[in-house]
Amino acid sequence: MKLGKIVESLPGWCTPKKAQRLFDLVIESNSQITCELGVFGGRSFIPMALAHKQKGTGFALGIDAWRKEASLEGTNSPENNEYWSKINYIEVYRKCTHAIRVNEVDDFCSLIRMRSQDAGFLIADNVIDILHQDSAHNIETITAELNLWVPKVKIGGYWVADDLLWEEAKKGYAKLPEFGLEMIEDHHEWGIFKKTR
Ligand SMILES: C[S@@+](CC[C@H](N)C(=O)[O-])C[C@H]1O[C@@H](n2cnc3c(N)ncnc32)[C@H](O)[C@@H]1O
Numbered sequence: 749m750k751l752g753k754i755v756e757s758l759p760g761w762c763t764p765k766k767a768q769r770l771f772d773l774v775i776e777s778n779s780q781i782t783c784e785l786g787v788f789g790g791r792s793f794i795p796m797a798l799a800h801k802q803k804g805t806g807f808a809l810g811i812d813a814w815r816k817e818a819s820l821e822g823t824n825s826p827e828n829n830e831y832w833s834k835i836n837y838i839e840v841y842r843k844c845t846h847a848i849r850v851n852e853v854d855d856f857c858s859l860i861r862m863r864s865q866d867a868g869f870l871i872a873d874n875v876i877d878i879l880h881q882d883s884a885h886n887i888e889t890i891t892a893e894l895n896l897w898v899p900k901v902k903i904g905g906y907w908v909a910d911d912l913l914w915e916e917a918k919k920g921y922a923k924l925p926e927f928g929l930e931m932i933e934d935h936h937e938w939g940i941f942k943k944t945r
Contacts (some may be wrong), residue, residue: 749802758847759840760791761910766938767795770880773906774799779877780806783900785864785893786910787793787812788882790844790902796880797848797857807855811867812883814841818863822886824916828844847884864889868896874903882910898943909939 752764769826771825787810797808907929929941
């Protein structure tokens, strides 16, 4: 499936190349539950939902607070906080739900509008096949997500981490091996890790 045009029509940061890799990973691994923390306009989420649609099984679960307060939590640079305080979150959320309808993936995905630190309590352990971590890139949020969400990923499942080189995120991502996450693909700014234990 050619994802380039779809990806470029959506607000966010995921590149067409990364979107294609996420799509392929869902297909190759026959993921049944794919989860994303940090959806924004659906630029990485819609491709994963489309993969479930192509497979005809499973679904993508997207978790995003779509609220300024969540984006400003933790240790961020002043520029980062300025950027995230100006976003029209309701409009971005609306664009994401619109993209779900337009791409006809309603039956293959769902959104939860909550902070990842709160939504994690609703999900059972050992159920997620692929998790894409792309919410706030600071040590506090990354660490909270690792503690809460790694147990929800099956052993042998995949953890995709975004913005590995982001200054405020580096110390958080340095903890991935402590959680049994072993890098299997290094895409420079993002990577795919396998849960080994
Ligand atoms: C970098 S954007 C996601 C980009 C998207 N995955 C893409 O590829 O275009 C980060 C998103 O995380 C959300 N966010 C920030 N802190 C969060 C938290 N604690 N829980 C859930 N979502 C959060 C923001 O609302 C924002 O939409």
